[in-house]
Amino acid sequence: MVALVALLPQALAQTCATINPANAPTFASGYSGRVVMNGLKGPRGIVFDKQGNLLTSEQGGYGIRYIQLTDNGGTNVCVKSSKQLVADTSLNHGLELSPDGKILFASSVSAVYAWDYDGTTGTVSNKKTVVSGTNNGGHNTRTLLIPKSSPDTLLVSRGSNGNIDSPTAQESSGRSQIRAFSITKIRSAAADYLTGDILGWGLRNSVGIGEDPLGGIWSVENSVDQMSRENKDIHNTNPCEELNYHGIISNANNTLKGANFGYPQCFAVWDPTVLPNPGTFKTGQNFAIGNPSGAVTDATCSSRQAPKLCFPSHTAPLDIKFNPNGTAAYITFHGSWNRNPPDGFRLSKVAFNPSTGMPTEPSTSQTAAQNIMYNANNGACPTRCFRPVGMAWGPKGQLFMTSDSTNEIWVVGGAT
Incomplete structure (x- = not known):
């Protein structure tokens, strides 16, 4: 009888249809x-609620979807039911839940909204605007993150207005920045984006924001397109896409709070071999765009906060998630439109030292990202290939991921 009872869960478990x-x-x-x-319709952001249900934003105009899963462990996961949770065609990427699972946050190009959320019934109510004044052209996603180390803080990332957005050289522009807001305060009264505390600026378009197990905040930046240096086109392999560190947000002595990461004047080298007069430049070092002169020189750029790691140009990192023990970060690379041949379109893993919270590879490395899920041939990209966007850890420890070009949600086996 004991043996039969022990085998019962295995007998009841079913294999999900392929x-x-x-x-x-x-x-x-x-x-x-x-x-x-x-x-799906362009799935982007993805989160799990306290009840184990999956929520995803659909950039294709459907708002937010609520998905109940049958999770048999590993990659044996399938959909039990699915419904539209929020019908709002303006919602396009950002998605986050409060630590108690009772407040749902989502973003459009112009604002961040909050709803009271019930994960058991899959319902929302009492919609409020909590952050306003984020509208601009160019990059339209507003990524959201509530750090575990600071559960009353909502981080909101806002990109640039176009490729080179000159006014972002001033903090007052409010663009190309990550700002922090008190959830308690914005639930009481909406805040203008410009009133948020600046976590980092000079960040062209940091779509992905993540927190490591030590409480450190990281972002992945989509850097500039069509770059030239001293009248030479170097855009195919420069600049790099960046992995930037913003310190521990709950630390009152965080020296990186409010740091300037260089945009729109300074960028980090990926391929120094194509630079005119490359000198001693190495991968990861900041340098000036165009013709360095006047107030913006390479020396000026060396004083800007440099990335902790670099990735190949135009690969477009969109999300970063750390594993529970801090030995790795997983990064989705949405893929290029501005290089030949196309590059990106993959899920990669970066090794970290859990004691220091820093990558194991030096900032000059070109091999830090281990590709674990990728297209065998990027020739059909970007419109007809796998193109990853958002990630979330499931209740049983699996990594789930969206692909907006193929309108899919994946579960990845072996990601630990």
Whole structure:
């Protein structure tokens, strides 16, 4: 009888039906994955609630979707039910839940909103605008993060108004910045974006924000397109996409709070070999765009906060999630439109030292990102290939991920 009872859960567990991927990616050794759901409309942000339900924002105009899962462990996960939670065509990326799971936050190009949320019934009510004044052209996502180390803080990332947004050289522009807001205060009365505390600025378009287990805040930056240096086109392999560190937000003595990361004047080198008069430049070092002169020189740029790591140009990192023990960060690379041949379109893993909270590779490394899920051939990209965006850790420890070009949600096996 004891043996039969022990076997009962295995007997009841069912294998989820296979959903063939729109474009099957390749997995590195030790990793696997399967499509949990398809037929979505541009899925972007993704979070789990306290009840184990999955929420995703759909940039294709459907707002926010509520998905109940049958989770048999590993990659054996399938959809039990799905419904539209919020119908709002303006919502396009950002999605976050309060630590108690009772407040849902989402963003449009112009504002951040909050709802009272019930994960058991899959319902929302009492919509409020909590942050306003974020409207601009160019980059339209407003990424949201509530750090575990500072549960009353909502971080909001806002990108630039175009490729080179000259006014962002001033803090007062409010663009190309990550700002922090007290959740208690903005739930009581909406705040203008310009009133938030500046965590970092000079960040062209930091779509991905994540927190490591030590409480450190990290962002991944989509750097400039069409770059030239001393009248030479170097854009195909420069500048790098950046992994930036913003310190521990709960630390009152955080010396990185309010740091300037260089944009729109300074960028980090990826490929020094194509620079005119490259001198001693190495990967990861800041340098000036265009023709360095006057108030903006390479020396000026060396005083800006440099990235902790660099990634290949135009690969477009969109999210970063750390594993629970702090030995790795997973980063989605949405992929390029501004280089030949195309690059990105993959999920990668970066090794970290859990004691220091820093990457194991030096800032000059070009090999820090280990590709674990990728397209075998990027020739069909960006419109007809796997293109990852957001990530979330599931209740049983699996990594879930959206792909907006293929309208899928994946679960990744082997990601620990």
